[in-house]
Amino acid sequence: MQLARDNELSNYLIAPDPSAVRLTRNVSGVDHTGAEVAINVVEERPLTIFLNRQEIVTAMTIGDYPAYLALGFLRNQGMLRPDEEITGVDYDEELETVVVRTKRATDYEDKMQRKTRTSGCAVGTVFGDMMEGLADVRLPDTPVRTSDLYALAAKINRTPSLYLEAGAIHGTVLCQGDRPLVYMEDVGRHNAVDKIAGWMLSEGVGADDKVLYTTGRLTSEMVIKTAMMGIPVLASRSGFTAWGVEIAQQVNLTLIGRMRGQRFTCLAGEGRLIRDADPTTVAEEPRKSGRKGAKE
Numbered sequence: 001m002q003l004a005r006d007n008e009l010s011n012y013l014i015a016p017d018p019s020a021v022r023l024t025r026n027v028s029g030v031d032h033t034g035a036e037v038a039i040n041v042v043e044e045r046p047l048t049i050f051l052n053r054q055e056i057v058t059a060m061t062i063g064d065y066p067a068y069l070a071l072g073f074l075r076n077q078g079m080l081r082p083d084e085e086i087t088g089v090d091y092d093e094e095l096e097t098v099v100v101r102t103k104r105a106t107d108y109e110d111k112m113q114r115k116t117r118t119s120g121c122a123v124g125t126v127f128g129d130m131m132e133g134l135a136d137v138r139l140p141d142t143p144v145r146t147s148d149l150y151a152l153a154a155k156i157n158r159t160p161s162l163y164l165e166a167g168a169i170h171g172t173v174l175c176q177g178d179r180p181l182v183y184m185e186d187v188g189r190h191n192a193v194d195k196i197a198g199w200m201l202s203e204g205v206g207a208d209d210k211v212l213y214t215t216g217r218l219t220s221e222m223v224i225k226t227a228m229m230g231i232p233v234l235a236s237r238s239g240f241t242a243w244g245v246e247i248a249q250q251v252n253l254t255l256i257g258r259m260r261g262q263r264f265t266c267l268a269g270e271g272r273l274i275r276d277a278d279p280t281t282v283a284e285e286p287r288k289s290g291r292k293g294a295k296e
Helices: 066-076 146-157 162-166 189-203 220-228 242-251
Strands: 024-030 036-042 045-051 054-061 086-092 097-102 115-117 125-127 170-176 179-186 210-214 233-236 254-260 263-268
Touching (some): 054 066, 066 189, 066 220, 170 189, 189 220, 220 242, 242 254, 242 263
Parallel strands (some): 233 254
Antiparallel strands (some): 024 036, 115 125, 170 179, 254 263
């Protein structure tokens, strides 16, 4: 698969940097024949997130964009309000901590007593009731052009990334129309989504006309996070869970999975699809595609 050219990558506001030294480590070993090999593997490191004086969680992450990860995690957990006045975000690389400070006094001891381990790799955690806050969510009837979906898949799958460099990682991309805007990767798909949520919160970016593309499964956690971010469309190369589909239907989210070459499956919001592309004109992916649906 031919990778994107530099001028194509310039359309991203944030793109992966697979050459970043801190994100991978070269490790020696042997292959199936006994021959010596040296490959790059993804680094994992802990990041502890504080909200004011309260320690909230320690996440395993690749360590890029720690401020966005902290902001997005707290926002998607409902610990930061939509109109929250954030007075500071302080990252200490040596201590591997991020402290998010707000004008409002916060105390989430009761909420943190209720934990749900999610199906995300790197073991995601949701505090409180997973459905908390969804009762009032009703996403807009944003139309989705199939021509945009095909164009996004082609661009994203050709983008140089840590996945193509080292594997063992998930990617999530914030898109608008046929343009991918912000591409985040992490060992857990929930972390990648939270980093995008943090970027949107930090930059004051609206969600009504956005699409979220992920390489991971379309689970309840992914659907809930997308809905809480206000994004009306979630798409993936991978498959679905039944609860994820049920929640998507409840909150009016367009849910599209198994996107490969000419094919995709829509299990929620099908009425908002505008079929303006002939699938037979879209190239099929080769069997040994450089990017496969994440199975972790």
